[in-house]
Structures are given as structure tokens and as C-alpha cells.
Amino acid sequence: MTNNTPKPDDRSDNVEKLQSMIFHTIQNMEEAEKSIASSSDDEQRRQIEEKNERRRExxxxFRSEIKDEAHAGESENQFE
Structure with missing residues (x-):
């Protein structure tokens, strides 16, 4: 028999996960910028620039979610 009970919402490490995602996204952007510098293909450069714009977004x-998590944590602490 399977257990259909949902797992509790554990948000304790969400901020750390979001910060890690920001760090890795920035690394990816930097690597992409290096490849732009060495690329002579205008279409490829345009695609990389568009992808980096999506990464910036x-x-x-992610930063907005971190702020939301901080506010959620403050709210939880008020009710304890």
C-alpha cells in the first residue's frame, strides 16, 4: 500500500538553494561572455546575448524569492 501523505513543506534551506542558483547562473553568464569574445558567428553571439539576458531576469x-523567504521567515518567527 502506498503512502499518499504529502511531505511537510521544508523551506529551511530555500535561501541557500537560491543563492547557489544565483552563483551558478552568474558563472554560466561569465563563461558565455568568454565564448562571445571568441566567436565570429553573429547569430551565435546574438543567441548567447539573448540567453544571458534571460539569465539576468x-x-x-531568484533575488526576489530570497526576499520573500526572508519575509516568510520573519512572519513565522512572530507567531512562535
């Missing part, structure tokens, strides 16, 4: 979203 993702980083902003």
Missing part, C-alpha cells in the same frame, strides 16, 4: 527572480 532569472537572477532578479
Amino acid at each position: 532569472s537572477i532578479e527572480s
Whole structure:
């Protein structure tokens, strides 16, 4: 028989995970910038630049989520 009970929502390490995702996204952006510098293909450069723009948007979203997590943690502490 399977257990259909949902797992509790453990948000204790969300901020760490988000910070790690930001770090790795920035690393990917830097590597992409290096490849732009060595690429002579305009289409490839455009694609990399577009991808880095999406990465910048993702980083902003991650940072927003970190702020939300901080506020959620403050709210939880108020009710303890």
C-alpha cells in the first residue's frame, strides 16, 4: 500500500538553494561572455546575448524569492 501523505513543506534551506542558483547562473553568464569574445558567428553571439539576458531576469527572480523567504521567515518567527 502506498503512502499518499504529502511531505511537510521544508523551506529551511530555500535561501541557500537560491543563492547557489544565483552563483551558478552568474558563472554560466561569465563563461558565455568568454565564448562571445571568441566567436565570429553573429547569430551565435546574438543567441548567447539573448540567453544571458534571460539569465539576468532569472537572477532578479531568484533575488526576489530570497526576499520573500526572508519575509516568510520573519512572519513565522512572530507567531512562535
